[in-house]
Amino acid sequence: MPEPASAVALTVNGALVTVERGTTVAAALLMAGVATRTSVYGEPRAPLCGMGICFECRVTIDGVSHQRSCQILCEPGMHVTAPATESTNNAEGRQSSHREA
Amino acid sequence: MSVAADVLIVGAGIVGAACARECASRGLSTVVVDAGAMGGGATAAGMGHIVVMDDSPMQLALTRYAQHLWRELAAELPPSVEFEACGTLWVASSEEEMAEIRRKRDLYASVGVESEILDGQALAEAEPQLRRPLPGALLVPSDAVLYPPCAAAFLMRDAIRMGARFHARRRVLSAEKGIVRLEDGTQFHAPHIVNACGADAVRLLPALPIRKRRGHLVITDRYPGFVRHQLVELGYLRSAHSITTDSVAFNVQPRTTGQLLIGSSREYGAESTAVNHALLSAMVARAQQYLPGIADLQAIRVWTGFRAATPDKLPLVGPWPEDESLYLATGHEGLGITTSLATAKLLIAALLGEKAEIAPEPYLPARFLGASPTPQHNGSAMSELVHASEKSHA
Amino acid sequence: MPASPANDHFDLLVIGAGPAGIAAAVTAADAGLRAALVDDNPRPGGQIWRGGAHLPAPARQWLARLDGSSVVRLQGWRVFDAPEPNLVLAEQNGATDKTANANPALAVLHYGKLVLATGARERFLPFPGWTLPNVMGAGGLDALVRAGLPIAGKCVVVAGTGPLLLAVAAHLAERGARIAAVCEQAPRSRLATFAAHLFFEPGKLWQGARYRWAARTGRFLTSCWPVAALGGDRLRSVTLRRGSRQWNVACDYLACGFHLVPDTELPALLGCRIVDGFIATDELLETSLPGVYCAGEPTGIGGVDLSVLEGQIAALAVCGKTAEARLLARKRRRRLGFVHALEQACVLDPELRALATNETIVCRCEDVPCAALRERDGWREAKLLTRCGMGPCQGRICGAAAEFLFGWRAESVRPPIFPALVSSLAWGPARQTQNFSAAGALSENSKETP
CATH class of the missing domain: 1.10.10 (Arc Repressor Mutant, subunit A)
Structure with a gap:
């Protein structure tokens, strides 16, 4: 099932990105060098499993947050926002709580 | 046979942990045993809503006292407990309920609990995700939320620091007449035994008037700021104190992580921890009625837990008249997280023969024995709602 | 056939469109059953038959058969709950529910028989730096490359354990990647035993050839593993250790997976009996639940050929073609030794615990x-x-x-087995008002959710 080599244009954080048809959003973000997610401690994260299991590739697609980008194909005109921030005002506190827990 | 301790507490939920901490702080040698880990039962299943409730004057006295104790303790709580005084919004959905809200405000004011009525516009500004229009709500700013397993662990660790000993994964077979027998054959002798087993208390003392009341909770992924207060519907008025029908109520809590807890449901007669999908559907549909946008959030987990429900919706705290060694600290239904600290204070006063800071009589187990009639509770009937929601029944 | 969501009934529902699931669905459809195939990924093929052009002939043949079949395909749908017997709920990836009361992303799938072909995932072991961007699973990087990530000219270290490492390295090399090293944690002696076993498995010979190819390149290191991934915002280099020797390798990607663990969440939710982490079945792959079959990696990690065979066996059993199923089952039995040999070859070195x-x-x-x-x-x-x-x-x-x-084992599984929209939890519209009294009602003009 070879893919037709037609291009798909989408935006990543407002910047125009062009990929081959059949490319997942996760692959497009890796190409663009954009982390998908900021972790609870504030670390940049990117896809790990590539197959919809690890949830590290969650991004906001067309305004909807927590979408697994490795399971979604790029569509023309799609707007992707990343990294999604998981940090909350409590992130610092959580860190210290782990140490004493 | 040697005596293991002055006090042997069965159950390491938040109530048992709070009692252990209180006992240890007063110099009593204290041993706690639990069939599982600390805070692993109903404590882990509950929402962790520290809330003043007015189902009855006795409940109001207990929860108000408890809330005061939590506020005193707040500065000592580690960040893992995630204590946050986000306040409760009691949401009205009709003018009839607004009248109830005014009554509630006046009642709270009469006992010194601050609250504030929000009209529809102020409510929409406070919680933009709530459906519009709604007539208004009562804000109780002193209410708070916390993460119950870590709260229980904090209390237990504090108890251990003061000399208490904790035995995890030791199932108790019997606890009476000064002897606690474990499944592994061990016997502990103690002059005072405290049954703090939540809904499981009946297993050790079948005479207790406690029934399991199952609840469901849903937790979402992180959506910081989606809601800001604990949101509870006041729309409970039209359904009476039904104890025969399964029911649901809108009750949503913002966690400090940005996650949301969605409740609540209540059902008698369910023994399994399996999800009741029909009830879960109804519960979620109810939440969507108040917070339409919640439909689009990702739910990551659903679980159930068992409240320890008593007929008069008040806990059983104090001596059990038929066994002079036995004390109870159970039957908290949906208010175990809130009232754990107050329960510990009442228990230690009973153990040491001291005067408690609030009148202990309404909560004494003796009320269910002999000729003493079941106390009346003709309050606003709102407690059932939060009983259902908080699910703490430790 | 295009996916038709909402409420539908199928003679056979197959969960997972990898080799086992495709074989099962196609076999059943060929026998005249109304079969549906539900899969989480954007494309059929699972992890191993992913990505179109670069596939071996059997894969292309099975995918073509699927295209030509009457199988109803729900591609991009994930099963998250099984609330009643003979019923699962699935949700479409990327879909949302803007209407709150009528969820277009939800499929209610009734079935007569069920084949669970849920596949496996990689086992990941934590080591310093493993959370850096560009540190991925071995299968993970492979999947991303098949999903459009250009790899030509990139430098890749492949590490972990299991035959997947060499398969991935070979594939990435074909695509133009520079493979700096393939690090297998198992010692060479153990692999030799396993390689010998391959000769009794005709279908595996190409893997054996690959093994010899990689061994000749000199970049295949046994008893070797990463101890750290280094870099700031993303991976820059990997520290490898082999015995007492430790060195740094600059690279763009670290593809690191420690063999596979089966995806057993759905079978566990349904209540299928699980033994030592795998789904217990009879000879014809029926689980402890009547009418529920399991095929592929969840019955034991055995690779593509065994998965296809198991998919066929399960489907034939479902169709009542017991004699044919038994013939294939005999063939399967002869191959189960490979499953055991693979498991032995991939036993993790206890030293990895210290990473x-x-x-x-x-x-x-x-x-x-x-x-x-x-x-x-x-x-x-x-x-x-x-x-x-x-x-x-x-x-x-x-x-x-x-x-x-x-040494901790996870406890019981609860729904939803994947995150799902809150509205998808309220799936039973008719039931919401019949049996349960809500605690209160909204004002008259806002009706109860139907």
Whole structure:
């Protein structure tokens, strides 16, 4: 099932990105060098499993947050926002709580 | 046979942990045993809503006292407990309920609990995700939320620091007449035994008037700021104190992580921890009625837990008249997280023969024995709602 | 046929469109059953038959048969719950519910018989730096390359354990990647035993050839593993260790997976009997639940050929073609030795337990460091007090790591087995008002949710 080599244009954080048809959003973000997610401690994260299991590739697609980008194909005109921030005002506190827990 | 301790507490939920901490702080040698880990039962299943409730004057006295104790303790709580005084919004959905809200405000004011009525516009500004229009709500700013397993662990660790000993994964077979027998054959002798087993208390003392009341909770992924207060519907008025029908109520809590807890449901007669999908559907549909946008959030987990429900919706705290060694600290239904600290204070006063800071009589187990009639509770009937929601029944 | 969501009934429902699932669905459809195939990924093929052009002939043949079949395909749908017997709920990836009361992303799938072909995932072990961007699973990087990530000219270190490493290295090399090293944690002696076993498996010979190819390049290192991934915002280099020797390799990607663990969440939710982590079946692959079959990796990690065979056996059994099923089952039995040999070859070196330092994150969803877990008394206590495994992956990544590191076994499975829209939990519209009294009603002009 070879893919037709037609291009798909989408935006990543407002910047125009062009990929081959059949490319997942996760692959497009890796190409663009954009982390998908900021972790609870504030670390940049990117896809790990590539197959919809690890949830590290969650991004906001067309305004909807927590979408697994490795399971979604790029569509023309799609707007992707990343990294999604998981940090909350409590992130610092959580860190210290782990140490004493 | 040697005596293991002055006090042997069965159950390491938040109530048992709070009692252990209180006992240890007063110099009593204290041993706690639990069939599982600390805070692993109903404590882990509950929402962790520290809330003043007015189902009855006795409940109001207990929860108000408890809330005061939590506020005193707040500065000592580690960040893992995630204590946050986000306040409760009691949401009205009709003018009839607004009248109830005014009554509630006046009642709270009469006992010194601050609250504030929000009209529809102020409510929409406070919680933009709530459906519009709604007539208004009562804000109780002193209410708070916390993460119950870590709260229980904090209390237990504090108890251990003061000399208490904790035995995890030791199932108790019997606890009476000064002897606690474990499944592994061990016997502990103690002059005072405290049954703090939540809904499981009946297993050790079948005479207790406690029934399991199952609840469901849903937790979402992180959506910081989606809601800001604990949101509870006041729309409970039209359904009476039904104890025969399964029911649901809108009750949503913002966690400090940005996650949301969605409740609540209540059902008698369910023994399994399996999800009741029909009830879960109804519960979620109810939440969507108040917070339409919640439909689009990702739910990551659903679980159930068992409240320890008593007929008069008040806990059983104090001596059990038929066994002079036995004390109870159970039957908290949906208010175990809130009232754990107050329960510990009442228990230690009973153990040491001291005067408690609030009148202990309404909560004494003796009320269910002999000729003493079941106390009346003709309050606003709102407690059932939060009983259902908080699910703490430790 | 295009996917038709909403409410539908199928003679056979197959979960997972990898080799086992495709073989099962196509075989059943050819026999005249109304079969549906539900899969989480954008394309059929699972992890191994992913990505179109670069596939071996059997894969292309099965995918073509699927295209030509009457199988109803729900591609991009994930099953998240099984609320009643003979019924599962699935949700479409990327879909949302803007109307709150009529969820277009939800499919209610009734079935007569069920084949679980849920596949396997990689086992990940935590080591310093494993959370850096560009550190991925071996299968993970392979999947991303098949999903459009250009790899030509990139330098890749492949590490971990299992035959997947060489398959991935070979594929990435074909695509123009520079493979700096393939690090297999198992010792050479053990692999030799396993390689010998391949000769009794005609279908595996190409893998054996690949093994010899890789061994000749000199970049295939046994008893070797990564001890750290280094870099700031993304991976820059990997520290490798082999015996007492330790060195640094600059690279663009680290593809690191420690063999596979089966995806058993759905079988567990249904109540299928599980033995030593795998789904127990009879000879014709029926699980402990009548009418529910299991095929592929969840019955034992055995690779593509065995998966296809198992898919066919399960489908034939479902169709009542018992004699044919038994013939294939005999063929399958002869291959089960390979499953055992593979498991033996991939046993993890206990030294790998020391890779995670106190600061190393174990649970990536909730950022729980190893130190917070060391003091814990078991999986449940760890979950409650540190939130390990409580994030959206539901412990799929850290669970297998914690099992290796601490010997903890995950507890029972609860719905939803994947995160799902809140509205999807309210799936039973008719039931909501019939049996339950809501605590109160909204004002007259706002009706109860139907």
